[in-house]
Amino acid sequence: MSASIKSRILPSVMKRANSSSSALKHTPLYDLHVNAGATIVPFAGFSMPLQYKDQTISASHRWTREHSGLFDVSHMVQWFIRGENATAYLESITPSSLKELAPFHSTLSAFTNEQGGIIDDTIIAKHDDNTYYVVTNAACSVKDEANLKSHLENWKGVELERVQDRALIAIQGPETATVIQSLAPSNDFSALKFGQSAYVDFKGIRCLVSRGGYTGEDGFEISVPADASIDFAQSILANKNVRPIGLGARDTLRLEAGMCLYGSDIDDTTSPVEGSLSWIVGKRRREENNFIGSSRILKEIKEGASRRRVGFIIENAPARHGSIIEVDGVQVGNITSGCPSPSLSKNIAMGYVTTGFHKTGTSVHVKVRNKLQPATVVRMPFVPSKYYR
Incomplete structure (x- = not known):
């Protein structure tokens, strides 16, 4: 089975590459992957691990479902959006109800175009009424930045920061909470529910911890300073229940979880309704009808796609x-x-x-x-x- 999986995962991974091999970027964890014997492939402009030595994709997949897997997702783009009009700005370019979000709660959302298609899917986390933490796809980096900047002029005082000095690490699987709790015993991670986030110190390293992920398992995504990321990842991997997991198993895990891969399952022509994502369109937003692409999207919600x-x-x-x-x-x-x-x-x-x-x-x-x-x-x-x- 593992050979069959690899023959189907590798082409889709390669399809997402958007740079020549000489121009590929490295995440802060690149040396860790190489030292762990990873098979490195191009993905969304980065050199990324497909799988690791002595681990088939199927074995890595099952390990994550049964124990805990560490994923490097530092190729994803992290943003901070700040300002007194930050909520109104984001609600103008997404269909989500962000006013109603409590502090340090998040939602899956999407940037939509005038035709009601999805420019990119994204996670939006509200820290307070004037501060949002947003994660977007690496393969959409250029068009996301252009889209975000093109609407800034309409909103006085909104500042857009593309985070450059942090890695993003995902830990997924049923034993993950125990692993993370052991690294920061003074924190109660049982109080952090799915979709919630918090700033946490791990032995003096200030991290932004979000409970969620891309596998359907319980887990966390942790934004960590780039210069501390390898040591941080190694402290996680020191636990015998954690293994590094590559893109191959990440893809099979997210597919079992019914989650979309942008560029394959959704794109600029796909509406949230077609993509079975109508739930990201908030009730108030449907009534207000004031987000980009709302004409098509609301019509499809009412009449069907x-x-x-x-x-x-x-x-x-x-x-x-x-x-x-x-x-x-x-x-x-x-x-x-x-x-x-x-x-x-x-x-x-x-x-x-x-x-x-x-x-x-x-x-x-x-x-x-x-x-x-x-x-x-x-x-x-x-x-x-x-x-x-």
Whole structure:
């Protein structure tokens, strides 16, 4: 199974590279990856670990589900947005209800364009009414910055800071809370719920800790000073229950969790409604109808979209991005992500189908290597989420 997974993960990882190998950037943890025997690949302009020596992608995946895995996500872009109009500014370019967020609570959101498409998906954490911490995708770095700056002129006093001197480390899995608690015993991490964040000192290192992640497991994402990041990561990896995990398992884990990969599952043409993300559009925002792209998005919420993102179990052979979905010989959609599931020992995928074929239990066929394979529409996530709420 691991060879089959690798053959499907590697092309999608390589597809996300946007620079020549000579121009690839390194995260602050790059030397740690090399010393750990990582297979390094280009991803979103960075040299990133795909997997580590003596660990197949499947083994890394299962380790994270059963124990705890450390992921370098420092390629993601961290921002601080400050100012008395920061809330109004962010609400003008996203459909989320940010006024209602409590301090140090967060929400999944999206930057939308005039056509109602998704420029990028993002996590927005409110520290106070005038301060937000925002994390965006590395592959969208250039267009995100252009988008954010293009709207600043409309909002007096809003300041945009792109954080340059911090790493971002994700620790995921059922044993993660115990591991993190041992590193900062004076803090009570049981009080930090999914979607909440706090500043925490780890042996004198000031970190921003957010409870959440991209695997469906309980976990934390930790923003740490770049110059302390390798020592910090090594202190985590000193625990026998933690292993470093690369992009390969990160992709299979997020797919089992039903989470989107920008550029594959959602893009500039996809609306939140099509992407089954209508819930990020706040109730008040629907009533106010004053965010970019609201005309299309609110119409689709009311009347329905022409296509929907759904999950599939596929028999016989795993599908990959671009595979055609058919019903009675007629194309009704395409697969956007797919792999053999290490947790379920089944072939899973997500993709878009014409509305009407999106209902759970619908039978379709997916073309894999020019052969039609039976498939069934199923609910996501494929593996139940274990967030700490």
